[in-house]
Amino acid sequence: DGGVIDVAAASDGALRWPGLDGASGELERDGDHWAGTTGWTGRPDGLTVRFDCAAKTMQFGERSGQQIALETRETSFTSHGTRLVGRLVMPPGDDPVPIVVLLHGAEFASARDTNSLQRMLPAAGVGAFVYDKRGTGASGDKYTQVFSLLADDAVAALAETRRMAGARGTRFGFQGPSQGGWIAPLAATRTQVDFLIVSFGLAVSVADEDREAIAFQMGLKGYGPDVIAKAQEIGAATTRIFASGMSDGIEELDAVRARYRDEPWYKDVYGNYTHLILGMTADEIRTKGQVYRFGTPVHYDPMPTLRAVDVPQLWALGGQDIDAPAGETARRIKGLIAAGQPITLAVFPKAEHGMTEFETAPDGSRVSTRFTPGYFRLLIDYAKGAPLASAYGDAQITRPATTK
Secondary structure (H helix, E strand, O other): OOOOEOOEEOOOOOEEEEEOOOOEEEEEEEOOEEEEEEOOOOEEEEEEEEEEOOOOEEEEOOEEEEOOOOEEEEEEEEEOOEEEEEEEEEOOOOOOEEEEEEOOOOOOOOHHHHOOHHHHHHHOOOEEEEEOOOOOOOOOOOOOOOHHHHHHHHHHHHHHHHHHHHHHEEEEEEEEEOOHHHHHHHHHOOOOOOEEEEEOOOOOOHHHHHHHHHHHHHHHOOOOHHHHHHHHHHHHHHHHHHHOOOOOOHHHHHHHHHHHOOOOOHHHOOOOOHHHHHOOOHHHHHOHHHHHOOOOOOOOOOHHHHHHOOOOEEEEEEOOOOOOOOHHHHHHHHHHHHOOOOEEEEEEOOOOOOOEEEEEOOOOOEEEEEEOOOHHHHHHHHHHOOOOOOOOOOOEEEOOOOOO
16 A cells, blocks of 8 residues: 555564554464554554565555565674674665664664664665664674764764765765764764754753653652752762762762652652662662763763754654653754754654653553654655655654755
8 A cells, every 4th residue: 555564573583563654563473374462562453464475475454565675785894993783775776865874872782683764764765774883783892882982983884884875875864863862963073964863862961861851750740849859869969970980979879868768759760870770779889880881971961062063953852751851952952943053853742762652551651552653754754855744743843944
C-alpha cells in the first residue's frame, strides 16, 4: 500500500518493527508465523506476520510487502588512532541523494545492530551512515562520554561517508539523538555540513538536565515548589560527585540524605543520573561508582557552540520527556530562532525520550506504545531539504523567519 516497515532482530530471538507512520511492535515466533504485540507493552495485538525469504516478501497482517533492495557497504575508519566500524546504507539506484550521518546517545550497544534509521531513511530516499561509537560494538578503545573526542569521531565518520558516497552524495548532515545533541553541533563547527538534526537533545548542560529532570518528574507526581527545591538539593550533591569522577562531595551527600531520607517524597527523587548515585552507600560510590567515570563534561554549556553553528538545524523534542525535559531547551532554541538563526523547532507534545508515546500505569511508570506520528517523516523531509509540510502529527512547530 506504499507504506514502509522496518523489521530487525530484537532480543531473545524476537523481532522489532517500526513503520514510517510511527506504529511499532514486537514479533515472537509462533509455529509457522510470527505473532505481534503492541509497542513495548507485551500485549498481543492480533497481528500475524509471515516471511518468504526466498521471494523477499512478507505478509504483514492484511498487507503484502516486498523487500526494498538497499545498497549496504561495511567499512572501518580511524579517529585519534582508534579503528571505528561503520556502514553506509543507500537507497536503490544511482540517483544522487542526501545522506545523514547517525550519531549516538549514551547507549552502550552497537548502533549498527540497533539503529533502525539506518534502513528507514534509505527506504525513503535518504542515505544513512551508521557507526559503532568508540568502546561499543566492533569499534575500538573504551566507552567514553568526552564530547569533544566524540565530535572528532563524527567528523571522521562524515569524511568516510563522503569518500564512500562519491557522486551520489548531494548534501550531508548529522543527526544527534539524546547525548548526541551535544556532540553533533560541536562536530558541525569542525567540518562542513549542509544541515544538522537534533532529536530529543538538550541546549542546557548535563548538570541542568538532571536538575530539570528532578523538577519535571516531581511535578508530574504532584509535588510543589518547596519539595522540588529540597529534591534539587539532593541533585546538587550528586552532581558534585558525578562531576568529580565519583570522588568529591560524598560526605555532603550523606548529610543531605540524612536530612531528607525520612520524607515521604524522598523515594520519588530520580533525575537523570541522581538515582544512580542516590542508591549507593558512601563506600559503594568510592568502589562500584567508578564504573560511571566516563569523562562526562557535566558543566559543558552548549550555547556558545549552538550560536556558532551557521547551517540549518532541526530540533525535534518530546513534550513529555522525563529524561531530558524540553522546556528550557525549547525556550533557548526559540531565542536562537528569534535572533535569526535558520533553526526549525518541533515539539511533539505526547512524546517522551526516544520520541515514543506511552501508557502510564497507576504507579506512574510508563510503557511505550509507538513512535509519535510525524516524527520520521519530519526527519526525512528535513534531510531532503524540501519545503516542510504544514503539519507533522501534532507537533508544535516554530519555523525560522527565512527557510533555507
